Amino acid sequence: MAKDTYLKKVLGDECFDKIRTAKVVMIGAGGIGCELLKDLVLTGYGEIHVVDLDTITLSNLNRQFLFRQKDIDKSKSLTVSKAVQSFNYLGAKLVPHHGNVMDTKQFPIEWWNQFSFIFNALDNLEARSYVNRIALFTKKPLMESGTTGYAGQIQPIYPYYSECYDCHPKEIPKTFPVCTIRSTPSKPVHCITWAKEFLFHQLFDELETSTLNDADKIQSETDNQDEINNLNEEANELADIRNKILGTETSVFVHDMLNKIFKVDIERLLKIDKLWEHREKPTPLNVSQYEPEMNELLSDNANESIVNADTREWSILENIYVLYKSCEALQRRLKSGKESFVAFDKDDEDTLNFVTSSSNLRSAVFNIPVQSKFDLKQIAGNIIPAIATTNAIIAGFSSFAGAEYYKHHQNLESTDFSDIINKTSSVFVSIRPNKYVSGIKLSPPADNCAVDSLTSRGVFTASTSDLNTTTLEDFIDKLVAKYGHTKDDISIQIGSRLIYDIDFDQNLDVLLGKIPGIDNGKIIFIQDDDDALENLELYVNIIDSNDSKFELPDIKLRPKKNPVEENIEPESNGISIKETEDGVLLLDDDGSSDSDLEIIEEDADEPPLKKQKM
Structure with missing residues (x-):
């Protein structure tokens, strides 16, 4: 039996033929990326490009199944492309x-234009946007x-159709007052x-101003001059200790640091x-009390x-x-x-060990519960534990929905997506009873979305010759x-x-x-x-040529919309969907969530967007 027999039965001959000749790109080769690339290869895509800037670390191996210990410090994109060759039965071209x-x-x-x-499979807000x-x-x-x-x-995102x-604003990440962090912590996250952000940064990181050592911010938070003086004195003394790192024995360096800080x-x-x-009140740490036992531990x-x-x-x-x-x-x-x-x-054990131990010692001093290294890593790295099974499920849905595009979109050259949108x-998947998998119809662009509802966009192409012969006027x-x-x-x-603008015409x-900022990849607004008329964004694409390539995109600007004050989200199966900073909050019909558990930011490859409550 031919290797593609079942694929043709599942997808249909026409859809399968489209997929076999399709050229696609996958961004991110981490937890979801490993699973997704496996699915794309086995679905039969003709050419798959894989983009990732990271290298493999030890902490990746528990869920990124295409990597092995021998691959540590190697490029993810290069390694993952080689790893799938063992089951690349349909001969997909991996780039x-x-x-x-x-x-x-x-x-x-x-x-980008070469892909259909x-x-x-990304892990951060900036790259996703x-x-x-x-x-x-x-x-x-x-x-x-x-x-x-x-x-x-x-x-699934179909430009200007969904x-x-x-389309939904992201919350500003939660921050803490500097004075709370440095003078009066009350929670593990403060320590x-x-x-x-303060101790490690002041001792080992680049010599630049830390956000937790910002004099103006401190002045704006407290009028207690004694506290301000104390914070300044702390920072100055830390600078003296930093200067001793290279010329002092570890035992002396650690003793001085412990005595000063705690x-x-x-x-x-x-x-x-x-x-x-x-x-x-906090309780100062008696460093000398632990020295005999400490020396005994270090001797073995x-x-x-x-x-x-x-x-x-x-x-x-410990x-x-x-x-x-x-x-x-x-x-x-x-x-x-x-x-x-x-x-x-x-993922740097030395830095994580320092932050874990120093944070726990500060917690002990301020009568705050200490954390295990595993738990602390989740908070310090702004992550939650990654679960390989969830990655596999989501990668499967992603691959399946991608195949649906090739099945229902009749003309792959067309940007009219009305035939696929419904x-x-x-x-959405979760472990909530009766809501393990929820499918929700795609909504049109939000009326108040500054990105795709109030702005048209296209690519402005020009040659270097055009730039040297065309004035702003x-x-x-x-x-x-x-x-x-x-x-x-x-x-x-x-x-x-x-x-x-009408009052600023000296550049005509x-x-x-010669105009600053007109360069490849820049956006003209x-x-x-x-x-x-609605706003227009032009992506600058400069071609190195002596011939004229000047071309503005064929766009019909729509009358400007009035932004809606409030956008009501669709509901499905008794679940309301609300976007948060980087994720989705699934709410019951009464508007309540399942629990008060706050998920901060997930490990590389995992967060739906970045911060959510479930």
Whole structure:
């Protein structure tokens, strides 16, 4: 029996033939990416490009099944493309790309135009929004996907026919007052933030101003001059300790640091009576008390197993031991000269051990529950545990919904997606009883979405010759002729830089090539100040040629819409769908969620968007 027999039965001959000749791109080769690439290869896609900028780490191996220990530190995209060859029965052409998908030199707009479908398996908001905009500029269908623990989702995006990734505003990530973090912590997350963003940063990271050492922010939060003076003194003393890292033995360095941070600083805080009028006072750490047992632990290498005891809470002595071992490793790295600084990374054991142990010691001082290394990693790395099964389920739905596109969209060259829009759904999975899988019909773009509802967009192509012969006034005249603007009623920006409006016309005689910001991948924003026509975004595509390539996209600008104040989300199977900062909140009919569990940001490859409650 031929290898494609069952695929033809499931997909149909016509759909299968389209898939066999399709060229698609998958962005992200992590947890979802490994599963999704397997599915795409076995579905029979003719050519699959894989993009990822990361290398493989030890922590990836528990769920990214195409990687092995021998692959650590290798490129994900290159490794994953080789790994699937063992079951590439239909001979898909795999093309790996190691790089940042937002790099316009490596991935110019023409590169995107070769694909008939984009599959996203990304892990961060910025890259997702970028690919979303690329899909809108190129009018390519995009499959969004993500998981958080047992929850996950796919969202097919058909540019200008369904909601895009940015149709719903994202919440601003929660932050904590500097003074709470540095003077009066009351929760484990306060101590973790202090250890990661302040202590580690001040000692080992690049010498730049930390957000937790911002004098203006501190002044805006407290008028207690004693507290302000204390915070300044703390930072200055930490700078002195940092200067000792390269020329001091680890035992001396750690003793001085422990004594200063957990004894001297705390004793100084206790003198600020106002801070403790309504709070439980901290207890300074008696460092000398633990030195004999500490020396005993350090004398036996077998005790290094403590560092790997990820799932239990360490005692104060064990935390001091782990802090010592992490400082020893970090000092060694800095003294080698190979690194001038060390940045925190949840997958860097040395940095994670330092943050875990120092955070726990601070928690003990402030009578706050300590955390296991495993639990702390979830908060410090803004992650939740990744579940391989959820990744596999979501990758399967993503692949299936992609195949539906080739089955129902009759003309793959057409950007009229009306024939597919009612034949595919967003899918949500969870472990909620009777709501394990929920399919929700695609909604049209949100009326108040600044990305695809109030703005048209396309690609502006020009040669280097055009830039050297076309003035800004020539460009504006072409815009007016093409789109029906009135010259006196438009303004033009590149990023935050205004380059033209009726009161700012000094650039009219300047050649386009001389105007700052006109470069490959930049966005020219044209706004009708009379509010008659919708906004226009032009993606700049410069071709190195002496011939004229000047071309504005064929777009008919629509009358400007009035943004709606409130957008009511669709419901399905008794579930209301509400977008949060980076994810989806599934609500019962009464508007309540299943629990108060807050999921922060997931590990690389997993979050649906970035922050959600389930």
